[in-house]
Amino acid sequence: MPLCGGDVVSRDRDPFERALEAIRLKLREGEGLQGRALAINLLAKALGVSQTPVREALAWLAGEGLIVRTRTGYVGRSHDATSLAELYRLNLAHVLAALSADARGGAARGVGPVRRASWPLIDGEDPNQVFDVIVALAGDRTLLAALRRTREPLSVFIAAEALVIGDTEAVMAELAQAYPDPGRLRALARAFYRRRIQGAARVLSATLERLQI
Numbered sequence: 001m002p003l004c005g006g007d008v009v010s011r012d013r014d015p016f017e018r019a020l021e022a023i024r025l026k027l028r029e030g031e032g033l034q035g036r037a038l039a040i041n042l043l044a045k046a047l048g049v050s051q052t053p054v055r056e057a058l059a060w061l062a063g064e065g066l067i068v069r070t071r072t073g074y075v076g077r078s079h080d081a082t083s084l085a086e087l088y089r090l091n092l093a094h095v096l097a098a099l100s101a102d103a104r105g106g107a108a109r110g111v112g113p114v115r116r117a118s119w120p121l122i123d124g125e126d127p128n129q130v131f132d133v134i135v136a137l138a139g140d141r142t143l144l145a146a147l148r149r150t151r152e153p154l155s156v157f158i159a160a161e162a163l164v165i166g167d168t169e170a171v172m173a174e175l176a177q178a179y180p181d182p183g184r185l186r187a188l189a190r191a192f193y194r195r196r197i198q199g200a201a202r203v204l205s206a207t208l209e210r211l212q213i
Helices: 001-026 040-047 051-063 081-108 127-137 143-165 170-178 182-197 201-209
Strands: 069-070 074-075
Touching: 001 040, 001 051, 001 143, 001 182, 051 069, 051 074, 081 127, 081 143, 081 182, 081 201, 127 143, 127 170, 127 182, 143 201, 170 182, 182 201
Parallel strands: none
Antiparallel strands: 069 074
16 A cells, blocks of 8 residues: 555656756756746646646745746746856856865875776766766765756856857867866866856857847
8 A cells, every 4th residue: 555655646746857857958948047937837838737746846946046936926047247157156166176075085095186997978068067077976965966056057058158168179178188187177177167257248148149038
């Protein structure tokens, strides 16, 4: 009987999980950006689910700080050049913290910087993925959760970064050569995010133009 109950709960959660992931993808594509409404009825219709799992998913995402709950419903986050630059600074801080923990771990074992066997990405053209993996490999769940909260809102800006800054290919090559040396990776991370901090206004403008906002 308990097993059957568990199955029912699992089935009941499926619409929520599907709605949550689908709305995450929509946010990454720019849905709701700059305070635009996230209409529950329209999302439910588009996703082919009832309004209840959509409402639950939006509440969850608001709890993560990815969207905003207002008196009239849910809207996407709004950004200006300052807030976007701050997100880049926070991402850099998380990456540097992970790399510092990496170096400390090696020193504590008396072996110098940690040496991992191989480049952590089989496929990938986005340096952000490399930094995500670096933080994940640090083994600090709190740090990883913090990174995800600041990285997720930046997903919609990646296309504009490639257009405005245009450093993706070169950075990927440099990261592959530097890995797994924490010192070299820290220098590359600082340079990578510094360009984005300095170019935040242009990245934001290009994103809004692309999305016709």
